[in-house]
Amino acid sequence: MKKQSITKATNPGVRFLINYSVPIIFTILIAFAIPLSGLSGEYLVRELMTRLARNSFIILALLIPVMAGMGMNFSIVLGAMAGEIGLIFITDWQIVGMPGILLAMLISTPLAILLGYFGGMVLNRAKGKEMVTGFMLAFLMNGIYQLVVLYGMGNIIPISNSSILLPREYGIRNAISLLEVRQVLDRLVPLKIGGILIPVASFLVIATLCVFIIWFKKTKLGQEIRSVGQDNDVARVLGINVGKTRILSITISTVLACYGQIIFLQNIGTMNTYNSHEQVGVFAIAALLVGGASVSKATIPNVFIGVILFHTMFLVSPRAGKALIGQAQLGEYFRVFVSYGVIAFSLALYAWRKRVEKENERRKAMALKRVLLQSTNTAGGNKF
């Protein structure tokens, strides 16, 4: 049973390799791909800076459900949808600049809270299957989002700005220009180093979120969430309302995801009304896993390392694919394959190790039982 001995390995070097196998494999892959792609270091740094600023927030939203033991929260998509609805409204009302972004965040918050609460309730009913359920829930809500945005808006929900409506006069267009709020957060504190625009304000916002998360972990609620994550039964014995805590952690995550999506979209400047949120869940989770997180443990460094590694791969794949086999299309498929593959691999690895650990616990318990039985036998020995 070679595999069992690997998990039992006490050599810290081996443990490190296994725990962080995903980011290590990734780094090796990228090390090969970067020179193949022919992209310059400056280009990569510039692009990564942009991507760090725009993607980190929503990935940070994933951390709290992991703390609560609910695994990778695929239903952050619900938060993203709430954010997009907020943006649709401010575009309709033509609110520009920073006030536009803030107002979008303000009006989408109640929706995000509602969706998060709903999501949390559903996930509570699927204990043990949170990730699959969250995943399917995201698809379900996508259908409902379509019904609302593609059919309800302009009909039951009044939209006055006809430039965002489809020609048939109800339903929002496929792509909405967010020109008026484009990069307002990024450019809020303008700083240029060597011709590269550094989105200071965005980084400040992200830093604030990090500080908030660190502080939150130490609060009473944060501690409760962590004990729920460690062991539901122990938490219950301690008097913690497990169900409510889980719902709360999903709600917070959903609201953060809502803001994260707004930050993401303000950087891009256009909103693909029906597609922007689809890949959000997959890419965010893949990035987090690539950064070394697991289903039961995710830290802030995982987020940033993940963004850097994952997005570098994203950037170099098409050109590397073209260099290798002559088709850039290959690189694109490779990107998708890697995103899904990383998740499959990490989840499988985690599930397998969980099982092996359970198996080890069981053996230990059995061995202990045997020892106890033996000792009672020798003690009460010669009855006959």
Place this chain on the structure above:
Amino acid sequence: MKEKIKNIIENVGLPRVIIFFFLVLLFILAPVVGIRLDASINDVIVRFGMNGILVLSLVPMVKSGCGLNFGLQLGIIAGLLGAVTSIELEVTGFAGFFTAIGIAILVAVVLGFLYGTLLNKIKGDEMVVATYVGFSSVSFMCIMWLILPFKSPNMIWPFGGTGLRTTISNQGYWFHVLTDFLQIKIGNHIAFPTGTILFFALLVFLVWIFFRTKTGTAIVAVGSNPEYAKSCGVNVDKIRIISVMLSTIIAAIGIIVYQESFGFVQLYMAPLYMAFPAIAALLLGGASVGKASIINVIIGVFLFQGILTMTPSVINNIIKSDMSESIRIVVSNGMIVYALTRTIRVRS
């Protein structure tokens, strides 16, 4: 009487009751809004034949305790490989059809074995890993479709491109070989696909017999009580792998039957989400994460395809807008979420 109705609703599940009555409503409305009832029923039957086998493929894995097969795409990929190889070899008619199936089964055996081995290592978490294994394999095959050495001019990109096209027509090869087989035509609007239905019935029969064999009963035993099965001397792991292989093989056959009726072989990202409608149909028919039978398949496919066929035509005529896609998403994913969240209630 009220108690009895309440009991039935609780057992069957409220969503299913709602969907059933919704479907009946659609059938009643159809002639009112000017849709031919006989043509609609024929459509439903044709789609039933198209999709039935894919849903049937889910049953062995549910019975063995592996849960809902979110990795259905692996079986579909086997079927796709069979289909394109058969076209590449220029085999037509029934011979082409069965060549496709033959090759697909070979691939499915290998894929199923690997898939089953993986699932054995992660007992308890099969569904979520399977989903992403399914997705990654579809994406991986996207790369493969581009570089595999297929030459048939019907399948590659024109003007000297390399790699297979996204959609490949099987007309002239084995398009409609089953559907046209012994087809019963009544008037202009009814063309009963006897061949497809017969084939479906054949597979149902084979599956039914299989579960009465020693291996079949072992699968059911492993699914309902693995510890007891182990104590009876059953190799739980081996049985699970067999059930996964069986599911993958049936799925491979299923996608070929689907393409036979549809007329096209769809490669690249098309199979990505194909597991979900199949799973939703099964659940709609009364199955759950731990329990599934052939009756579930038949009822489920009929209901699901009924909704898919009737909703667009009826609702579009009433509201003058095409909500069918969104409704389909809500219905199919809603069923799955419902089934995933229902397990706790049943246990308590």
Place this chain on the structure above:
Amino acid sequence: MVALIIIGIFLYTIGKGHKVLIDNKDIFIGEIAYSADTTYNVWVDNQEVGLLEKGERKVARVAGASHKIVVEEIKEKVLTGDKYERKFKLKTNEGATINILAMINNKNEWIDKTN
């Protein structure tokens, strides 16, 4: 809760975009005709709208309630040094059309607000 609504209304007001049309066109006010015969350089809220030739109309997009328009006269490609400045307020749903000639001559009809 109430505070949030107030903040929301505040953001709405200061962020609401308005379209302001600026005309360098002839205009009749009362019995007098003011003719546009030269070029002007226009700023709205410290944002340069640009040069308006005779008869031209340009659009300025502004946000918020209080605004300032500054107009510089240019004769034969040289600044004459004449500068004019007016302030105006816009309600949330209002847009405006400003006629430079009326504005320069201090007429009340210099700005026309539309819903």
